[in-house]
Amino acid sequence: MDSARFKSRNYVLINSDGHAGASIRDYKPYLASEFHQEFEDWARDFHDPWADFDKELADTDDEGLRIGVSSASSPYNWESEERVTILEGQGTVAEVIYPNTVPPFYPSGAVTAPSPTNAADYRRLWAGVQAHNRWLVDFCRKAPGRRAGLAQVFLNDLDDAIAEVKWAREQGLAGIIVPSDHQLSIVNLYERRLDPFWKACVDYGMPVHRHSASVGPPETEQTGPAAIAVGVYETAMFIQRTLSHLMIGGVFERFADLRFIITETGCAWIPDELKRLDGSVIMGRQQGTIAYPLYHRAVEGMTRLPSEHWRSNMYIAPSLLVRKDLGARHDIGVDRILWGSDYPHHEGSFPHNKLAVRLLFHDLPEDEVRAMTSLNAARLYGFDLDMLQTIADRVGPSVEEMATPVRAEELPPVSFSHTVGEAIARMQAMAA
Numbered sequence: 001m002d003s004a005r006f007k008s009r010n011y012v013l014i015n016s017d018g019h020a021g022a023s024i025r026d027y028k029p030y031l032a033s034e035f036h037q038e039f040e041d042w043a044r045d046f047h048d049p050w051a052d053f054d055k056e057l058a059d060t061d062d063e064g065l066r067i068g069v070s071s072a073s074s075p076y077n078w079e080s081e082e083r084v085t086i087l088e089g090q091g092t093v094a095e096v097i098y099p100n101t102v103p104p105f106y107p108s109g110a111v112t113a114p115s116p117t118n119a120a121d122y123r124r125l126w127a128g129v130q131a132h133n134r135w136l137v138d139f140c141r142k143a144p145g146r147r148a149g150l151a152q153v154f155l156n157d158l159d160d161a162i163a164e165v166k167w168a169r170e171q172g173l174a175g176i177i178v179p180s181d182h183q184l185s186i187v188n189l190y191e192r193r194l195d196p197f198w199k200a201c202v203d204y205g206m207p208v209h210r211h212s213a214s215v216g217p218p219e220t221e222q223t224g225p226a227a228i229a230v231g232v233y234e235t236a237m238f239i240q241r242t243l244s245h246l247m248i249g250g251v252f253e254r255f256a257d258l259r260f261i262i263t264e265t266g267c268a269w270i271p272d273e274l275k276r277l278d279g280s281v282i283m284g285r286q287q288g289t290i291a292y293p294l295y296h297r298a299v300e301g302m303t304r305l306p307s308e309h310w311r312s313n314m315y316i317a318p319s320l321l322v323r324k325d326l327g328a329r330h331d332i333g334v335d336r337i338l339w340g341s342d343y344p345h346h347e348g349s350f351p352h353n354k355l356a357v358r359l360l361f362h363d364l365p366e367d368e369v370r371a372m373t374s375l376n377a378a379r380l381y382g383f384d385l386d387m388l389q390t391i392a393d394r395v396g397p398s399v400e401e402m403a404t405p406v407r408a409e410e411l412p413p414v415s416f417s418h419t420v421g422e423a424i425a426r427m428q429a430m431a432a
Helices: 024-030 033-045 080-089 119-141 158-170 192-203 226-233 235-247 270-284 292-299 306-313 353-361 366-381 385-395 418-431
Strands: 013-020 092-099 147-152 175-177 208-211 260-263 314-317
Touching: 013 366, 024 033, 024 119, 033 119, 080 092, 080 385, 092 119, 092 175, 092 366, 092 385, 119 147, 119 158, 147 158, 158 175, 158 192, 226 235, 235 260, 235 270, 235 306, 270 292, 270 306, 306 314, 353 366, 353 418, 366 385
Parallel strands: 013 092, 092 147, 147 175, 175 208, 208 260, 260 314
Antiparallel strands: none
């Protein structure tokens, strides 16, 4: 995909980490009729324990703008025309859509709930996930060519998961999401039982995604406030372990064409993690080292190092970017990075997206910015860049605008955004 065709034209911003979902009641038409009474019973009494978590909004008076764990009730999730208008006002022309709201029978929003741990939970939660996936197809069709929807699956019943992969492909969805690890539900991606699922994703050309999530349960009298704090602290650890599961687990050795994306984290950690993984594999092959008896049966047949599998099989959508992350972009691979704004969560870029992209990209080469903000996503998800460019010519940031450094007086006094908040702290420290 030749970036020279778009040189000097407005940037095509593709948000590779958007969140959407229906309101609770709007999911009912997408449920099988056998679940309708159960749905009514559940919906009548449902209360999301995370819903009140963000009542004191330190950086905005917009009630629809909430941090991720408590944003499931915001109409920004499902108001299609308003969403297009808002995103265009932020310079964004297309998005990859992850879940966010509360599918039927979930205990909380999609970014906080663990996957099912028993058959009774699975029956109901799987029905809820399928309702979301079917709603998402209709939602994407309301903005043709501008939304790449990702279908959720669980890995409890692989026949169900594989059938959903096939269905999602036939309905025009762009990829699959597997559950994030959670303190209450660990899903080990290295298990050989999952091989038929990986094969199906390869056969149907569906990239697989794992999105970081709050990994702890909500606060109770028994857990105290540590449940939330520790869950937030461990979020990075839980998403980072995806690499070792896939690489040391040999998943990419068995499925060389599998594409896997991890989302909503920073990315400066990746080069060091790849070095540790490479070192473990190399030492694990060498007799006489302490690593050999522990690793050799897993790694001696590997034909490529983890860092090589990263370059051929994995991407990252680091929607919580700060400047140090982009300092590692060449070690990570500029072609592996997918910019995202985390809309509508305000720990991402919204509502300061135009500031955020300038803070991140103002002094980077145009071809690298285009790769991270549009070309990589277009290649992975099949966006029509020529069509999107016509929209970007109207709403996207110009090359000159993107290259303009942000002045201190342009920043808000406070922001929950990782990108903007880090810049505020950095400029305050320089002024002190």
